[in-house]
Amino acid sequence: MLTGCLTTVPVVREFPEPPASALEPCKSLSTVNEASLSGLMKTVTVNYATYYECAIKQNAWIEWYKIQEQIQNGAIND
């Protein structure tokens, strides 16, 4: 009688593709090549920009994950 309860439930979903830009690794920081004040300041500026670019990707990952979690839970629990 229990065979009446058996069935195959083919509901398969793949993990969603993240944004392509977020998959790029963060760049390495630059070193000072020119031993001058302006050279140092330029390198520092470039490195700060590198940090902010990395932070943008990191924050985008967090935002993307939270959105996907919300969408997924909304679809399953509705």
Added chain:
Amino acid sequence: MWMLSFVPDDFLAYIINAILIAGAIGTFFTFFILHKVVRWLPALAPYHLLLQIISVVLLVGGVYFKGGYSVEMSWRNKVNELNQKLDAAEALSKEETIKVEKQIVYRTKIVKEQAQQIVEYVDREIVKYNNVCVLPQEVIDAHNAAALNKPINNTKK
């Protein structure tokens, strides 16, 4: 009941309903009517018990398969509903991913533009003080060690 998935639904429902109805009618007929009919058709008398057994078997089998069919259809409906919800969620997921991608590209562009402005400022204003403020090599070494996150001795040129 996974075997039911190989048979067309309408045909299956027809067969199951036919078995159930035949079993119900047969059971009623053989248990309540046949003993009166046998008076008029004595040829049926030897088959009375057999007909009753067949009717009951059809009835029980019909009920069993009807139950299994109902469960199978119920699960298929749930699967279809879930698949529809997940399809909608997948479409929404792709839309949101595109939005996030655009935000990354936009914000990165802003950061690069602002960094470029500052570099231009340095080349315009800070460069005037290069001769006034001479940097010792130790300052360069300390900066490079920090940038590479390595012990300071490894970055000395």
